[in-house]
Amino acid sequence: MRPKLTPIVERLPPVFPFVGPETFERQSGIPIRARLGANESGFGPSPKVIKAIRADASAVWKYCDPSNYELKAAIAAFLGLKPENIAIGEGIDGLQHLICRLFLNPGDKVLTSLGGYPAFNYHVDGCGAVLLKVPYAGPHEDLGGLLDSVRRNRPRIVYLCNPDNPMGTWWPAADIVSFIESVPEDIMIVLDEAYGETAPRGTMPPVDLLRSNLFRTRTFSKVYGLAGIRCGYAIADAETVGYLERIRNHYGVNRLAQVAGLAALADQDWLKQVVGWNAAARDRIHAIAANNGLKSIPSGANFVAIDAGRDGAFALRVLKALSARGVFIRKPSAPGLDHHIRVSTGPDPELDIFAEALPKALADATA
């Protein structure tokens, strides 16, 4: 007789929230020539960050500071907040896992959008809670629909991503603030701002909007170019951050992540440059789509959703045909969104490969 799993784990399906491009590569034998599927920043991190990592490499025999003191202080100073309003985690995923564990009992309800971030859903499942999903309104998360469901279902947590992944759409700050103010204060709002830096001005609510039921997550993984370093942060009221301290893995964020985060934050010139390159790359992806007779969705993020022009099965065939040509992208699979493919921004050489492969992939998928 094996040790008995908890009832929560016993019911969990063997789900992988994301299959990495390395796995596709290994299974297909086709090398990836354009890595445009994970919303990474192919523009890379600041050269100063790379230098900082290299300089600290010989010090990795030392544990990281479990309090993340310096990085917390730097983020707080950068945002004009206090360190006690900042939590650091192993990427946004790590932080979303923790917020779920603070508030979710088995059977509790959690509200998100149908097609929203799968890793958040994965951690909700891991707590044995029940996901309720509101369909998108067109390519937008449906704020009104979410609010209706909040009122009807009284979930423990409601999740919102702005700008949204996987569609790239956004709501202006005023709408987000009004949403936040309409959610009853005993319901935790997880506002995922992973793509905030690339959004148009006026998209992010004021950074000092601190509430006891608001948990905003941000990351060095996207436009800072540090997806592999696993470092995200949350902005929340001090009491929420204090409770996270009681359940987190205190040595979870590695030393080089702390070093890289500090250096990345310090080089805002690089960030501005990347934000510019990202906007140009988005324009180029829109143009590539248009050249192929396809519509694309205006994006505030570091990717563009392209309507592949037919149904979900067709879009999946396009994705597979791109994959066969060494172009790694992803696509939404939720009904209503699944006829899109999602292409991350990146440097021109990778977009060249995409531009060349797309018409062929469309032809393959049509055949």
Added chain:
Amino acid sequence: MRPKLTPIVERLPPVFPFVGPETFERQSGIPIRARLGANESGFGPSPKVIKAIRADASAVWKYCDPSNYELKAAIAAFLGLKPENIAIGEGIDGLQHLICRLFLNPGDKVLTSLGGYPAFNYHVDGCGAVLLKVPYAGPHEDLGGLLDSVRRNRPRIVYLCNPDNPMGTWWPAADIVSFIESVPEDIMIVLDEAYGETAPRGTMPPVDLLRSNLFRTRTFSKVYGLAGIRCGYAIADAETVGYLERIRNHYGVNRLAQVAGLAALADQDWLKQVVGWNAAARDRIHAIAANNGLKSIPSGANFVAIDAGRDGAFALRVLKALSARGVFIRKPSAPGLDHHIRVSTGPDPELDIFAEALPKALADATA
């Protein structure tokens, strides 16, 4: 009204399993000259590891492989096991957190030794389970006492560390195997082998001792010199590893940790060298203790427990007096062990500082 915490979290005390030396340094203003408190390896990682980290630094814009495929395969090949018997985590702490979440319901019992690894206890608390603690038998974890308690209390998990932390003592493999065989098969055994590489031959049970109720944890943090990289692994049966996949943070282990782990494993010559240096440093710590009229405990680990010669309060004063002289060490606080201080091995220059500071600290503590 704030969002309601789960009953588990509501009851958690604001506990930090370890306060980092950085915090002591910041609070006291005294720079640490000898970092001998966290069982890190001051001998550092292999130069080949440092090189590998530096070489990959510019690729950190890419996510890590969420399946840890290469590192899993390399560890499995190194151990002569299959990849499905290996789990990778954010240090042993990360893995122990996961094993707790697989098996612990609120109120479940977990058995460990009084004075055993605090981070394991922290994660048990985080699941709302109840810790039972068996006192050490002298400086040894009490295998017989643990087994008695297993039979009487039927805990969900029993934790054992061999060689032991914080005392450095060890049981030969035969005793560990006999312990494992005596534990009913519905009770999970967490066998922490963080210090296995520095133990005398014959301390570690055969690596292919796979059982559905055995979870062995190992790490790159100790003798591999990679504490700051946060990479540990577990050896377990494939089914247990499979369940871990359903709750872990798939992008928790960072890319440079994967790279460093691979390079560290490949350089076994470096490891042998460090194991030798570690043994010499242990001898030197024993000699320093003897020179001060103190007894020390034979150690199979990368630290030595020294009996400070009086009670726990005195040992604490010795620790503080060392700290005031820039020597960072730690000490057990459990009754029966608390009259010891624990000194990690390290290169001679740091042990010189310890050797010079110890008699003064003893005098300070006596005064």
